[in-house]
Amino acid sequence: MLSKNQIKYIQSLHQKKYRQQHGAFLVEGAKSVQEVLQSTFRVSLLVATEAFYKENAHLTDRQRIPVEIASPAELERIGTLESNNAALAVVSTMENQPLLAEPGEMALVLDDIRDPGNLGTILRIADWYGVRKILCSETTADVYNPKVISASKGSFTRVNWWYGDVARFLAETSGRSKRLIYGAFLDGENVHQLSFVEDQPLPGYLIMGNESNGISAAVGQYVTHKLTIPRFGGAESLNVGIATAVILDNWRRRVSVSPTP
Amino acid sequence: MLSKNQIKYIQSLHQKKYRQQHGAFLVEGAKSVQEVLQSTFRVSLLVATEAFYKENAHLTDRQRIPVEIASPAELERIGTLESNNAALAVVSTMENQPLLAEPGEMALVLDDIRDPGNLGTILRIADWYGVRKILCSETTADVYNPKVISASKGSFTRVNWWYGDVARFLAETSGRSKRLIYGAFLDGENVHQLSFVEDQPLPGYLIMGNESNGISAAVGQYVTHKLTIPRFGGAESLNVGIATAVILDNWRRRVSVSPTP
Structure with a gap:
């Protein structure tokens, strides 16, 4: 008892x-x-x-x-x-250790994702598309919140995360080596046409921004590739979890990795 | 007062x-x-x-x-x-009128989508991708539920729906004319490779199934094209709203329509 x-x-x-x-x-x-x-x-x-x-x-x-x-x-x-x-x-809880994307790998950067349900869904999507590293701004919902754990449907056991100053992290990695930093904006390149593929594989980061305000200026300044999900109807926006899935799906379609059997 | x-x-x-x-x-x-x-x-x-x-x-x-x-x-x-x-x-409320996809159009068929939040999200996604017609099984959540209306973020004003016996509907349309019926299964064709494009444009229907059980046998028997979203990690499944968005995104990538400016 x-x-x-x-x-x-x-x-x-x-x-x-x-x-x-x-x-x-x-x-x-x-x-x-x-x-x-x-x-x-x-x-x-x-x-x-x-x-x-x-x-x-x-x-x-x-x-x-x-x-x-x-x-x-x-x-x-x-x-x-x-x-x-x-x-x-x-x-x-796990130790809060920094995470670096390897060449050819895509890591997620979450800039102020506030809703625990959205964060849990994003863990599940990352896990589906084989993304293992998630860098979270200090203002992003706590991954250990029971709502996040529950919404992730077990995927929290297969992805790693780090909480910290993501703008500073991006500034520091930019000094060190070449890498691709993708971010969703309204005026970016159509994600259907983006190749995601470079001559030589580079580390990649995909930044997803706040539910209402998108990617902050402090973080957005490091984006090397602006991308946009094309819209064919009247909805003003897509939920951040949906947008993450659609972008990762387009990325996986372009890079040559075999799906999980 | x-x-x-x-x-x-x-x-x-x-x-x-x-x-x-x-x-x-x-x-x-x-x-x-x-x-x-x-x-x-x-x-x-x-x-x-x-x-x-x-x-x-x-x-x-x-x-x-x-x-x-x-x-x-x-x-x-x-x-x-x-x-x-x-x-x-x-x-x-609107009158419950039957909806038929036109040649080249894609309508959604919801087979027992129980969660009002999922249904609202699906309305928003349909609206984003320019899908105007949604056929719902009688067991699908009530679109007029305040949670559905709220989750749709205004998209309920731009899509139409019909509630009824969707298996019977599919049986009846199959007698009348040629049409494409897509459904998500575990053993379908990779949605990244599917062309979605036929010699001549036909009416299309995309069936999305129940959150736990997928598409029922009664409805699944009318599927002409089984499709699968490839998986690259460990998650067992994707949420039905996420799956709807990923499939519609792949469809829109293949069919030649200009995005909303």
Whole structure:
């Protein structure tokens, strides 16, 4: 049975302040918990229903993860999901390490993406298109927010992120070596016609900007290739997750990598 | 001031049953209300703050729309938005008329799309890519649900929809004339390589299936072209709104229509 202190600790992780203080975050629901148990993340506590624990004991026992059995009602009381009849895991956050795109690789740069649902969707899209590195401005939603983790549908276990001053990062990499920096603007090149391919493969970065204001001037100044998704109707804009998917789909169409079988 | 009966009537429109009974639905928030006032929809009542009314009187007065002034708190009490400092409109629903794709046109067929947020996003994407006709299975979320209207960001004023037996519809059109029916499957043709272009332009339909189960067998049997969005990473699936955008983007890339300037 969970102690009062455990309950208090778990509930504190709903808030960014305490996630940072404790270096821990929550993963909830059957699918996400199964994925995190099979990932390189360190799980420090699993709270699970009897049924979930029995089905997944091979994952927890090998790693000697402490397990507490709880009812769905208890899982819903300590967690953030409206309905959870499986499990909740307390997981250690990763160290905040800088990420550099390799030649031929595309990394995402998120400039002030505020909505946790959008960020979670972007993790899932990045994972689908094989993008492994995401650089986030300090003002971007916290990736460890339970809404982000949940919306990513397990993809948070397969992508890496870094939070920091992305404008400064782009300024510093520009001094070091040649690289391609793509950004979506209203007056860019049609993404259907863009080749994305250079004579020699260079590191690539795709910047996606804030939901209302787009890419900030401080970050936008480093863009080497402005691109635009062509519009054929009356909608004023596309959601930032949709735009990310469409641009990455066009990029993958042009660069020669085989799809996942 | 709003009467008790008006308040009761407006609040009843939160529910599908009463929307159908009264043939009316709610549009909320500055942007959506401005769009509906400029559309062919008939607005039977506008509830607005003094400021919103003054700014938009040219739209309401010409059409002799009855207006009630209300505070943001009142708008939030009668409506569904957490925050609304502008307006709410009561709007007549459109007649449920069948829609046929013309030669060279692509219509969307939604087979059991349950989530109102997904449906709203799909309306916005359809509008971006110039798709004007959406055929919905009876089990698809109600387009007049305030969450759909809100998520569509005004695009509900620029697309048309029909609700009915989509399997029967597809069976009937197949007897009449040649047409292309696309559907997303795991074992289809790579959408990057699909031409979408035939010797002579035919009417086209793109079927998008349920969030968990995909396209049903009853509807899937009419698919003439199975397609697949290639995957390059570990995510198991893409959200149905994302998949719709990626497929329509590939279609528009292949068919020769000029983008909206």
